Every structure is written in C-alpha cells, then in structure tokens.
Amino acid sequence: MHVTPPSPPLKRVPPGAWTVLAWWAGLVFTFLIRFRLPGESGPAKLAGSFFFEWDGLTWLAVSTALAHVAAVLLPRRPMPALGVLLAAAVLACVPLGVAEIPLAQFLAVDAALYFIAAGHARRTGIVALLGALTVLAGYLTVRVLAGWPAGTSAELAVAMTAVIAWLVGHSVRQAREHAETLAATATARAVADERLRLSRELHDTVAHSIGVIALQAGAARRVIHTQPDRAGQALGDIETVGRETLSGLRRMLGAMRHGDRSRPLDAAPGLSDLDRLVATTTDAGVHVEVRRLGELRPLPPEIDVSAYRIIQEAITNVVRHAGTSRCQVSIDYRDDELTVEVLDGGRGPRRPPEGGYGLVGMQERVHLLRGSFSAAPRAGGGFRVAARLPLTAETR
Template sequence: MPRPFVIDCALSFAVAVSTVLTSVIAGGQAEQSPPDWVGYLLLTVAAAFLVARRRFPPLVMVLTMLVSLLYFGLGFGTGAFTVAPALAVYTAITAKHRIAGSAGAAGYLAVVLLADRVGGQRDVSEGNVWMVIWILVIVVVGEVSRGRAEHLRAVAEQAARAELTRELEAQRRADQERLRIARELHDVLAHNISVISIQAGVAEHLMHRDPDKAHAAVATIRQVTKDVLVELRSILDVLRRVDEAGEIFPPSGVEGIERLAGRAAAGGIAVDLDVRGRASEVPADVGLVAYRVVQESLTNVIRHSRAAHASVVVNVDDTEVLVRVRDDGRGVPGDDVRAGNGIAGMTERVEAMSGTITAAPADGRGFVVEARLPLRRPEP
C-alpha cells in the first residue's frame, strides 16, 4: 500500500497538471488575460505545497491561498485556481483544525469577492457564485469526513477496549479456575494421604504383634486409595470436559461429611458427628464448601493436633449452614494459625460464598473452626 507521502506527491502532481491544462484550454475563451508563464508557475507552486498538507495543514492552507490570491490579483482569472486552496481547506478540517479551516475558507472567499467588487467586475458574478458553492461544498465534505473518521476511531477504540476487557475477563476466570482446581486437589490429597500415612504407620507397628489389626489398617488404606483415585478422576474429567460413564464418586456435600468422619475414625480420631436440619436441601455449591471445610479441618486434626477426639456440628436452618469442628488436641499457637495453605484455602472458599469463618485455639484445650455459609448469596 502506498505511503501517505507518495499519495500526496501524486495528488500534487495531478493538481498541477490539471489546473495548468484547464488554464491553457480556457485562457483563449476568457475575457480576462490568459495566464502566461508566471501564472502557470503560480498554479504549479500552489499545487506543490500540497505535498506537505498532512504534516502542516494550517500552514499549507495559508500558503496555497496566498499564491492563489496572487494568481487572481495579477488578473489571471481563468483556470481552476481554487483547487489547491480547496484541498488545503479540506485537509485542515479533517486534521481537526476545524476553526482554522473554516476561517481560512471564509477569509479566502471574502478577499476574492471584495477584489471583484473593487475592480468593478460585475460580469463575473455567476462565476463567483459557483466559487462560493464550491468552497462551501469543500467545507461541508471536510466536516462530514472528519466526523466519520472520528466515529470510526471511536468504534475502533471501543472494540479494542472490549477485546481487552474480554481477554482480562478470560484470564481472570482462568486464574480462578486454576485456583479452584488447586484447592480441590489440595483438599482431596491432603485429607486422604494423611489417613493413608497414619494407617500405614499402624500397619507397620502392628504387623507382627496384631496381624488382624494390621490387615484392617491395610484394608483401610486400600479403600481410601480407591476413593481418592475416583475423586481425582472426577476432577480430571471436569478438566477434560469428558462425560464418561462409570463409577461416580458420592457427592461432596453435606451428605458426604459422614464419610469424612469415618475416615478420621480410621485414622485414630474419635469423631462425634451431629447434623441438624434439612441437609438434603442445601444447594450443591454451599454443600461442597461445607464438605471441604470439614475435610480440611479433620485433616489438620489428624496431622497436627495430636487429638484423641473431635466433634463436627453441621446445622442447617432457613438462612445459613453452620459448620463447627473442634478437637481436644494441643491446639495451634496464634501466630501459626494461618501459616499453612489449608486455612487460607478454607477462608477463600467461604468468602467466595459470601460467608464468614474463624479458626482459632479453643477455650481451654484444642482448636475450633467455625464457618457460616448463607444459603442464598446476596445480589451484587
């Protein structure tokens, strides 16, 4: 595609040729003096200024007008001497020099018409009318072109902003999805591997002294391993967007908390589970967060608390789900409560559901986690 400078050079050459030829053809038919070499030179110079019309629009407009008026003042009335000034006016207006372009066009017309009147050239009034119309048309066309160009720029900028917004939103959603997957994997693996680790230690310790209990520990390991593999497969199926028939892991909602209590019991923690209210009516997303809070809390009990007993309370009422997990272990120093990823992950999950959560040493002994999850999220 030609560069703007090349286009302007071609335009300047075309204007010079056309105005000179028009003057040559019309010169012999006009009552005024036909142009001589000076007139042709002035027409060529006026056209030559158009080469710089994009870089210096107001200056080029003034220069072409001065040369054109000099041509007209010398009595060379024939020829399209207004072509170069008209193009310069158009360029100035489209280049956002609206006031300068309109004022220049008005001043140019005023000088030409005044010169005709002072010179007593009453017989060229029809030509003056056409010149006025020609300049006005140029001004109007320049305004329309400028408005259309600004509209197209605004549309392009709006489209670019919309595209950027879409990209940022897609990136934000991708980041949120990666974070969600990371939380799911952490919750699944941390809980189950903790149970497996404890049961493996039990089996190793009792292998010779009490083979039956050792075999029971191995059986627990086998079941937990099967469960975690199924749950991992469910997560990966979501990632692959594959709808495969096969074993579906029980829903990770309020109704799945009993299974978590059973696993914790297999890990050596006596768990008292108390589920109150209509657990089956809890929305799936709220139930999943409640499940993960209990899962992470029991994982921490198994791994860190050295507790012998834990209590899990899930209370469902008309407005919220209350989840409370408390153990009788050694607790966690206040500065270390949020040191790991588990409590931070629980906090992010609960806050994403517009809920609240506290995790702190219990009065007397142990540690307590309490989360409140609204059944209906507030409207944004």
C-alpha cells in the same frame, strides 16, 4: 455448541461500499442543487461554464472512476486509497466552477478517514487526517497564488467535517481496544480462578487421604508383629482410601483434559458423604461426633461441596496436628444460611499454622460464596473452625 450471532446488517457492509455510497450521494447532491427544484426561484448553485457539457461530464466520470478504485484499495491499502480519493475530489471540482472543494465532493474522503481511524493504528489515522487537511489547504493556496477567488470559510467547514470523521473513528478504535482489554483481563481472571478451584479440589482430595493413610500406616507398623489381624485391617483401610483417592483424581484429571468445568464439581462429594468420611477418620483413630441441626434439605452444589471440603480439611488438621482422639462437627441448616463448626480439645497450635494451604483454601471457598470464616484456638484449649455460608434467593 457455541454459535456466534450474526453482525448487524449495516456492519456487514464493507468500508469500500460505504465510501462509494458517500461519493454517489455527494455527486447526486451536486447535480440536484444545480437545478431549480420545486419551491425555489432558481438553482441553489450555478453550474460551471462546461458542467453539463461533454468535457465537464468527462471530468466527473474520471473522478468517479477514481473513487471506485479507491474503494477497492481501501481495505488492503488505506493510505494509497485515501490519496486516490483526494485526487478524485480535486478533479471533480474542475467542471464545477467553485472556489473551494465542496463538502459533497469530500464526503467520500470523510468516510475513508473514519474507517482508517477506526480500523488502523493511531499513527496511520493521524497521517491520513493531516494528508486530507493538507490537500484542502493546498487547493486554497493554489487559487490564492493564481489570483482566483478562494472560499476560505467554506473550506474551514469542510476541514471541520474531516476532523470530526477522524475523531469518531478514533473513538471507535479506542472503544474496541478497551473492550478487547476487558475481555483479555476477564479471560485471564477466569483461568486463574479455574486454576485456584482445581488446586483447592486437588488439595482437599489428597490432603485428608494422605493424612489418614499416614496414620493407618503408623498404626499398622506398631502392631504388625503383636496384632497381625489389626495390622491387616489397617492395611486394608489404606488400600480402600488409596483407591478412592486415585479414582477421584482420575475423574478430576479427565474433566480437566476434556475442558469440562462442571464435572469436577459434580463428581465432588457433598454432605451426604460425610458419614463415610467420619467412618474413615474413626478407623484412623479419631472419633468424630456429628450434630445436625435444623431441617435437612438439598443444598446448591457449590454450598454442598464447600461445606464438605471445609469439614474435611478441618478434620484433616485434627488428625495431623491436634493430637487428640475426638472432635465434634456441627451443621446447622438455617433458613437463610448454612453454618459449619468443627471443635477439638487437642494440643493444636496456639495460632493458625503458617505456610500451609488448608486454612487459606477454606477461607477462599467461603469468600467466594460471600460468607464468613474463622479459625482460631479455643480459650479452654483446642481449636475451632467455623464457617457461615449464606443461601441466596436463587439457591434456597
């Protein structure tokens, strides 16, 4: 059973919680810099006229409550949440006596901009960024029009942090979308590869059997009145081949129905079943001579199945197109590769037949295994099919 690994601890923290943490971090920093800390001759920032009084603390309490409300709204309603956070940042400046919205009061807004840009549409993120920058510019404009001091350079630095927060969130969203696109492409490719694999298995399973059945049926029809025993034998062979083919199709369709990709490959025949294929083909009227070279040894399943299917399809083409009664199969077990060759001396086509899937399927099998494949008429007549299947270090 597939088990999804848990997310990293920091990713399990919701965006609203990060926003609240950013607000409280800014609030604690705001108080700290208004005290004389060890090693300092005085506080880094002078407190406002009523910063430590009840009315100043009330403004900070109200803005903090608004920040918590915004944190609750952020996952479901990001734009209203950002508006509430911006209002909290402005209200928090009332008791501070500052000429700009400090970065400490804007940290929660930066956190919200990051999550909005990372988790929502690009248009939503851009609107959120423009809203935050508009509030910063509006705060300075009001102070300038009122004749109060305005910290323009400091506010530009705060605006820069807002842009950076948006850019980081935007890049995270793009990376996630790219990963999702790659996953969708990989899934579509896997589905296409699986369909191609199953279509090859179905073709290889059916094509040879139908060819043999057609040949046996024709022979039985010709001798049914003159040699009834031979006709009966041919019909028995047809029944055997039909049952075996039907059984193979049932196994394959059952594996497809249950979504098990390994069963068709495991149930597929290999080179150990070559003698039965040769016997069936011989009964159909085409004598197959098999030559095995090198040291016989177990092969990786994908090599074993592909080699068998290549030989099966090549023999099927001999039965259907060559017009000969003999063919030769050579299997060479080498140290680093397996080579397969099927030769016939018939009157097959002078060039590979077009419109069929047999040669294409063989070529695709070999290509997937990083091997080489050739199929062409022989100089002295007949046809030659050859495949080289490399054995990697993992499959030797």
